[in-house]
Amino acid sequence: MSDSALLTIDRERFQEDFDTLSSFGATAEGGVNRPAFSAAHRAARRWFAGRAEEAGLVVHVDGASNHSASLTFPGAEKTLVIGSHLDSVPTGGRFDGAYGVLAALEVLRRVKEAGLQLSVNLMAIDFTDEESHYVEFLGSRAFTGVLPLAELQTPHAAPMREAIAGLGLDLEAMAGSGRDAREFAGYLELHIEQGPRLINSSTDIGIVESIVGLRFSRLVFTGQADHAGTTPMEIRRNAGLGAAAFTLALHELLDTDFPNCVGNVGNMAFTPGVTNVVSRQVTVDFEFRFPDEQQGDALEAVIEDRIASIAEQFDLEFEITPTGRARSAQTDPALQRAVGDAAERLGLSAMTMHSGAGHDAQIMSAFTPACVIFIPSVGGISHNPAEFSTREDCENGANVLLQTVLSQSGG
Ligand SMILES: [Zn+2]
Missing domain, CATH: 3.30.70.360 (Alpha-Beta Plaits)
Structure with missing residues (x-):
């Protein structure tokens, strides 16, 4: 095992960034209101891009407005994608999606600061409209090339067309932003469980085997x-x-x-x-x-x-x-094992489980090997301003993500 096996996140920075991110679209009830393409959502994405640039990462916004930050290495051919989403349901909590995007950013920052040379490039991504406010999994379906232009032209998509007016996005670019699966080594998503199983069984980490x-x-x-x-x-x-x-x-x-x-x-x-x-x-x-x-x-x-x-x-x-x-999806068995091994190295308990919530990972799993990592949700509450995960659980999950990434990239 290399020295980097115990590389961990910068806890203070992670917490400060999480608090800042939670201020975009903050509601009086303590949650966030950041539906896709809303002013608060766009502000959160600009902040994410700014933090990534400050860290020396390369920021890219694709035709579907997916925001990503990349860290590349000489000789690396494929890219491991890590991420989630910064949009929320209208009465959302602070953790759903935002936690995973921030953890992905933190992983890239830590790898860069540690001066590691990895065998795969890393991309931290914030997918557009995961909550399907307008179009079902708009960002991840566009990214994986399975968002037909015709679907964006239907009456059902009219509110989305209104929402993007004046934002410099167009439907053809959205539908045309599919990437080549051969460029990618896999996808990892860190997320709150949004259910009570981990908290009720006092388990630190959930390894998602299947997604609804x-x-x-x-x-x-x-x-x-x-x-x-x-x-x-x-x-x-x-x-x-x-x-x-x-x-x-x-x-x-x-x-x-x-x-x-x-x-x-x-x-x-x-x-x-x-x-x-x-x-x-x-x-x-x-x-x-x-x-x-x-x-x-x-x-x-x-x-x-x-x-x-x-x-x-x-x-x-x-x-x-x-x-x-x-479609319902199975995650990648090798990545499941890698997550379990990472949790073990960090001295954390883990269990495999099913996800009753949809995630971009189920779209990504048809494109590249994918896995989702869960941390406990207090009371199992989600899509609600009362959604909460402890600071310790948030840090544990981010460290498992970091260690899993390193295990997949020769770090
Ligand atoms: Zn989510």
Whole structure:
């Protein structure tokens, strides 16, 4: 084992940077509001790029606005990518994504300061719109060349097109920012668990073996607008009934028949949306998640059947449009072992686990060997301002990331 085996992060700098990063889009509740392309998100990214430049790293922004910092070595042919995302859900916490990007930056800084000559180049990346505020995994799908231009031109992507107006981005450059997989040696992502398993079992590090698959859809029930006072109840074709019945049915069928899957109705829009008119149309945005594609297909078929029978029951028409999907993914066994070995060298406990949250790593895993490292989330809380991981756990995770990187690059 080389001396660098025990190289660790600069704890003070890491904590100070984390506090600074948390100030971009900070909310009164103690979280952050940094949806992709918002002013706060762009400010956080500029800060990241500035910190990387101060450290002597080479900053690059691609056509999909993925921000990266690179450290290259003479003779190294491939690049090991490490990163996560700086965007958040509107009511997000400080740790989700931001922690992993900052840890990636810190790893590159430490390697550079230590004067190590590695056999692979390193890239710390902040992927665009991981939270799929506009387009499902926009940044990582663009990076891996699986974001079709046509998808960016759909009505569903209209809010994204509005959000990027004036930012110097264009759709063709976004879809065209795919890289060649042969340039890369792998992808590592450090992230908070967003669930309670590590904290409940007092385990320091989670080694993610598999990542949940997810499918987002938009369901539109259409009935008929009528006077809400004069139309007899029995002849109403109220689209709101379909939406309500579907919300309950989704919960019920997941609860009884698909114990390994989860689903959620996240938004409904009523047309015309006034109380004295029977709802003519309701748009329902929903998602479901599953551990493997077979269960995903089975669940999707049952959901579609149920929607058809609800439509029949209430005399409605319906249309289902997929709005995003990510395949379930297995991470790379060699990287899993490397993470476990790194944790052991640092005297930390580790366990393998499944990720119920989506991550850019599941997109990257189809492109290059990938793995995700988890640290404990207090209370398992995430996508919430109360999201929290202890300073010690954050440092432990960053050190495991650093040691794993060194193990993959001859450091
Ligand atoms: Zn995240």
